Amino acid sequence: MVDEPGKKLLILLVDDVPENIHVLAAALKADYRIKIAVNGPAALDLAQRSDRPELILLDVMMPGMNGIEVMRELRSRPATKDIPVIFVSADSSEQSQVAGLDLGADDYLTKPVVVPVLMARVRNILQRKCAEAQLRLAAHVFDHSGEAIMITDRNNRILQVNPAFIRLTGYAASEVRGKSPSILASGKTTPDEYRAMWHSINETGFWQGEIWDRHKDGCVYPKLLTISVVRSVSGSVDYYIASFADISAQKATEEKIRHIAHHDPLTDLPNRLYLQISLKQTMLLVRRKEEEAAVMFIDLDRFKVINDSLGHQVGDGLLIEVAHRLKESVRDSDLVVRLGGDEFVIVLTDKNAAHASAHVADKILTALSKPYLVNGINLRTTPSIGISLYPHDGETIELLMKNADTAMYHAKAVGRNNYQFFRAEMKHLTNDRLLLEHSLHEALEKGQFYLHYQPQVKSENDHVIGLEVLLRWGHPVLGNVPPDQFIPVAEEIGLIGRLGEWVLNTACSQLRDWRSQGFKDVRIAVNLSVQQLRQAHLVERVASVLRANELAGGDLELEITESAAMLNPEVAIEIFNALRNIGVELAIDDFGTGYSSLSYLKLLPIQRLKLDRTFVKDIETDPNDAAICSATIALAHALGIEVVAEGVETEAQRDYLLHREADIMQGFLFAKPMPAEAVPVFLNSPRAV
Ligand SMILES: Nc1nc2c(ncn2[C@@H]2O[C@@H]3COP(=O)(O)O[C@H]4[C@@H](O)[C@H](n5cnc6c(=O)[nH]c(N)nc65)O[C@@H]4COP(=O)(O)O[C@H]3[C@H]2O)c(=O)[nH]1
Missing domain, CATH: 3.40.50.2300 (Response regulator)
Structure with missing residues (x-):
């Protein structure tokens, strides 16, 4: 009642x-x-x-x-x-x-x-x-309470405990009666924390908080403890009543939530939020220990191309493997973060952070450039790395990150697959890149693109047998932007498909003009980006452009870089075969700079290899380059493939290549790339028989 x-x-x-x-x-x-x-x-x-x-x-x-x-x-x-x-x-x-x-x-x-x-x-x-x-x-x-309850006397000796206490602590009532509650202590709660607890109990008659105790079996567990004081009428303490619950499960959930909030779900690496918190602590620690920190921004070269052309699943698989390799390349104490997309950050500390980060950057360049096998597909990618140093390059997180990012863009601009330390003069670069992206979007509509043509000649008689089509961009403010700079950006922002189609249409229609003027024997060689290679209905589109301009398949050569072909050789073989079926000729560009597998090379139905101009350049002085040229020519001939030597600038280079039986040559020695209207003049000149 x-x-x-x-x-x-x-x-x-x-x-x-x-x-x-x-x-x-x-x-x-x-x-x-x-x-x-x-x-x-x-x-x-x-x-x-x-x-x-x-x-x-x-x-x-x-x-x-x-x-x-x-x-x-x-x-x-x-x-x-x-x-x-x-x-x-x-x-x-x-x-x-x-x-x-x-x-x-x-x-x-x-x-x-x-x-x-x-x-x-x-x-x-x-x-x-x-x-x-x-x-x-x-x-x-x-x-029957689910919470453990323990009643102690005024001297804090245990008087009574309930069944939940027995369940939770593992002690029988008889084992604890008369003892101090410290029998439950784990040693994890500090004397200061206990002092604060007793201060509150004595002052207010109440305390609540989390402490760590030890189960009789030795396990340490967190508990939420509430202690209240029971006083007599005179005000003196009669009893203390402590009630508590094991909050391990709640803690685990909290920990899980914290982990999710601080980690990237794909790679399980810490995320941007975690980086912000951790970098702040690192900066304090580094200052105290008189050390330095390095912030390394890592971006995968042409990741978007892989993601767009091979699908997100492959992209995700690649990112997971990259995350793994990055972790393997650093010490356990270094922080590896995924910012999002293909952007990663590493933070490390050292007495000499510049030296340490250069060493790590070297390791990363090697580790990330090795081949990947994702979903049964062989892949290659390389990183571009930008490094900023604390405190030298900035005192705030924002500035350090921005400067590392700027240095990373610089690494991309100077050719990718390298690392760069931040320098003050790089600052203008980020703005340039943004301007470039923005301008590219409207360049097609505004008619800012045009084509140049560079003759290719037969080695033995200097006959012009082809014209390589080279894209040019004349920007009203930026001036003539080199294709090496804007084509990778066009690939990254997904513009290369439309741009490539424009090149093909314009060049084919130009060839039809020349044909009608009587130039019957030259073909055109058009560069194809890796993204175009994966474009739906590529073969039908090429066939339709040829038809529209009354050209035969053999009037067109498509050049694909070695690295693009090897990105996914199985797919390349399939598309190349389809292109061959409509008569189009095929050449592998920049040969020697990528990582061709000979077994694949044999399977590619190509007619030509283009020996990269970097090897031709030092052919007379660098025995390695000379050896590569000779070996490539021999290899190609063994496979029944012709060799086009690019970048031939001197008579000596020409003689050397002629001697090694390179079939076709292209370079400033014969002609620089020229506008369309200059081509008929060149073709009619006595040199180009
Ligand atoms: N130093 C030197 N250079 C020589 C010599 N002879 C030719 N070159 C240059 O070598 C490059 C040959 O083109 P690539 O290897 O296909 O390399 C091309 C190609 O990969 C890409 N590219 C150009 N046009 C297109 C295009 O329409 N579509 C695609 N996807 N890529 C293109 O941009 C790259 C660079 O093109 P360009 O700047 O026009 O540079 C051209 C050409 O001007 C020489 O004797 N000495």
Whole structure:
């Protein structure tokens, strides 16, 4: 029986004499709800209804079933056995009172009832019953609480613990009774933390917080602990009540959420948010230890091309492997972060961060340039790395990141697959790149592109047999932007497909013009980007352009760089075969700079290899380059493929290549790339027989 606030307690009056009932009801009705029964059976019936009385005033002498019998019946029934009963009887003998109390009555009143006495007895019994009910409830809560509860005395010795405590700590009650709660301590909570806890308990009578305890089996676990003080009326401490719950699961969830917030889901590397937090700490630490930090920005060269042409799954697989290789290239204490896309950042600290980061950059260049096998596809990529140093290149995170990014762009601009330290004069570069991207988008519509043609001659007789088509961009502000600079950007921003198509259309229509002017024997050689190679219906598009300009397949040679062909050799073989089926000739460009696999080279249905001009350049002075040229020519001839030597500038180079039987030559020695209108003049000149 626990008081329900606002609801009066119910008393059942049992008496066969209406006057008696009247007296009792008049006395009690102001403070209690009243129900009346005029005989025993009616009393029993009302006593076990759901609206059960909290107290019964029971007359002893009644006709039929007397009060004693009613009492016995009440005590025998589970629903009514605990209802307090006061006997009200005209029999004031001691014997009768004792008999009634023996039967289990809670009190005994004699008639005529003295109202104040009646009121006091009723109040006392109800208060006592209420207190008992509350105690029962508290005991139930103590025994069945999911939280461990521990009661200690004023000296903080354990008095009582509940079953949840036993479950949670592993200790039996008998093992802890009389002991200090420090038996549970793990050693992980510091003396300072305990001091703060006791300060709060003594000052406010309450403390709540997380501490680490040790289970009896030795496991350490976190718990949320609440301690409150129970004081006596005089204010002195009687007890401390501690309740606690194991929050390992909650902690694990929190940890998981923190991990998700701070990590990149694809590679599981820390993310940008984590980098911000960690870099701040690194900067403080480095300053204290008088060291330096390096922030290395790493971007994969032409990742977009791989992603767009081979699909996101392959792109994702590549990023996971790159993340793995980056981790392998640094010490455990260095931080490797994925910013997003193909951008990674490494932060390392050292007494000499420039030296350390150069060493790491070298390792990364080697590690990331090795071949990848993703979803059964052989891939190659290289990184461009920009490095900024703290405190030298910036005192804030923003500046360090910006400068490393600028240095990375510089690494890209000077040819990719290298690393660059930030230098103040690089700052203008980022703006240039943004301007370049922006301008490229509108360059086609604004008609800023045009073509140049560079003759290719047969080595043995200088006959012009072909013209390489070279794209030019004349920007009103930037001037003539070299294709080496804008073509990679066009690839990255996804413009190369449209641009390549424009080149093919324009060059084919130009060749038709020349054909109509009587130049029958030259073909054109058009460069094809890796993205075009993967374009849907490439072969149909090429066929349709040829048809539209009344050209045969053999009038067109398509040049694909070695690295583009080897990006996915199986696909390249398939597309090359389809192009061969419509008669188009095929050449591998920049041969020697990539990583051709000979087994694939044999399978590619190509007619020509173009020996890269970097080898031709030093052919007379560098024995390595000379050896590469000779070997390439021999290899190509063994496979029945012609060799075009690029960048021939001197007679000596020409003689050397002629001697090594290079089939075709191209270079400034014969002619520089020229506008379309200069071509007929050149073709008619006595040199180009
Ligand atoms: N130093 C020297 N250079 C010589 C000599 N003879 C020719 N060259 C240059 O060598 C490059 C030959 O083109 P590439 O290897 O296909 O290399 C090309 C090609 O990869 C790319 N490119 C040009 N036009 C296009 C195009 O329409 N589509 C695509 N996808 N790429 C293109 O841009 C690259 C650079 O083109 P360019 O700057 O026009 O540079 C041209 C040409 O001007 C020489 O004797 N000495």
